[in-house]
Amino acid sequence: MAARKIKALLRCGALIQVVSPSAVKYINDMAAEGRLRWIPRKYKPNDLEGITLVFCTTDYKKLNSTVANECMKLGIWVNVADSAKESTFFMPAMMYQGDLTITVSTNGASPGYAAKLRKQFEDEFGPEYKEYLLLMRRLRKRIIAEMPDQERRRAVFAALVESDLPELIKNGEANKIEERIKECISTRKFDH
Ligand SMILES: C[C@@]1(CC(=O)O)C2=NC(=C\c3[nH]c(c(CCC(=O)O)c3CC(=O)O)Cc3[nH]c(c(CC(=O)O)c3CCC(=O)O)/C=C3\N/C(=C\2)[C@@H](CCC(=O)O)[C@]3(C)CC(=O)O)/[C@H]1CCC(=O)O
Ligand SMILES: NC(=O)c1ccc[n+]([C@@H]2O[C@H](COP(=O)([O-])OP(=O)(O)OC[C@H]3O[C@@H](n4cnc5c(N)ncnc54)[C@H](O)[C@@H]3O)[C@@H](O)[C@H]2O)c1
Known part of the structure; x- marks a missing residue:
């Protein structure tokens, strides 16, 4: 989940910090290449200091919710992977073909359908x-x-x-x- 969000963010030139005791190969590789900073431990409240955008993508619902609340208090935009309701912004499905970008959103109604439409656009808009x-x-x-x-x-x-x-x-x-x-x-x- 986090890896998918990171791929989109790296494309935009974001400076990324990952806080998590474990990481999938992609995140490990990106950290090794210096393309993001991985802090290999559990989340601590002061991790939010100086951060402009937050993605809560842990598999621990209660923690995602706590982080989302902290972000709301601090006025930081937050995306909560398991709760559309607690997110202050959503990610769309995205496709790129050179300078062409197409994004699809269903406003949280059906992310799977957004992904399906994204695939259709990929088929339609070739090289x-x-x-x-x-x-x-x-x-x-x-x-x-x-x-x-x-x-x-x-x-x-x-x-x-x-x-x-x-x-x-x-x-x-x-x-x-x-x-x-x-x-x-x-x-x-x-x-x-
Ligand atoms: C578009 C995409 C972008 C991305 O993630 O980068 C994206 N989800 C994608 C895929 C996907 N996500 C899920 C499935 C399984 C099928 C299904 O549930 O439909 C699939 C399909 C798949 O994996 O193929 C599960 C899921 N998703 C959310 C929840 C929690 C909830 O609804 O509360 C749950 C758990 C539900 C449960 O508990 O069962 C929430 C959100 N997912 C969003 C975006 C935002 C709304 C965007 C919109 O509506 O358009 C929002 C609100 C917040 C956010 O994450 O930004 C990406 C497609 C990328 C691509 O392939 O192009
Ligand atoms: N928004 C979406 O599009 C979407 C799609 C699929 C799944 N989900 C949801 O996203 C969530 C994550 O799914 P996943 O498949 O990436 O799970 P995962 O188990 O692969 O990853 C969860 C990560 O959270 C980390 N973590 C656990 N406790 C932590 C803590 N206290 N501090 C910091 N990190 C901690 C774990 O180390 C792990 O790396 C699930 O709740 C799932 O329902 C959302």
Whole structure:
């Protein structure tokens, strides 16, 4: 449980401290690589000093609850793995494809369903979207620099996002990609 939360946090560049007498291999490895600090003992109340975000992921319900209460008193945001009710924030299911991030939440109604939808998004948004967004990032920079008229730029961006570029990338149709970009750049239509 803790390992799953840690994976998401490391992606965001969080500074992580784990307090637990035991740790799974992943946490052990991350500690050995210096990517987090593992304090191998039971929780003590002053562990919350200077902490901005807390995850209570022990298998000891009463302790999770006590820590959550302490956090509430101190105004620290807390996520309680076995109690949606005592959490002040939830984690969503997340997927990444380059610069694309998709998160799903059911607001605590069914985390399993959030996970199922996340898998569906992973199937739908393959590596072509990573490529597509790299392309869009380059094009957008160029268009902003070279196209002074904002209305015109909006029309071009709208055409680019409505285009079949991801499909063309997926199918490796390189010649059509150039052609499609040119078509989009020459578009003048803009729907308000
Ligand atoms: C999305 C995800 C993110 C993550 O954990 O990083 C996440 N839970 C995931 C999976 C999952 N969790 C559970 C199952 C078993 C099936 C099931 O219960 O449905 C599965 C399915 C699985 O493992 O595949 C059990 C469970 N979960 C919570 C409780 C306690 C409670 O409900 O009070 C219990 C014990 C219930 C019991 O006692 O039986 C509570 C929460 N879990 C949340 C998030 C928050 C609400 C998010 C939302 O509703 O969208 C919330 C409120 C707090 C939080 O943890 O942030 C991650 C999917 C990651 C992915 O695969 O992409
Ligand atoms: N939110 C979710 O998505 C979700 C999903 C599955 C399970 N859960 C819940 O999360 C909880 C943890 O599940 P798990 O599978 O990770 O359990 P686990 O047994 O693998 O891990 C619990 C950890 O808590 C540590 N611990 C126990 N007492 C402690 C103390 N006093 N101080 C510090 N650390 C202590 C243990 O050393 C262990 O490393 C369970 O209550 C489970 O119901 C939540």
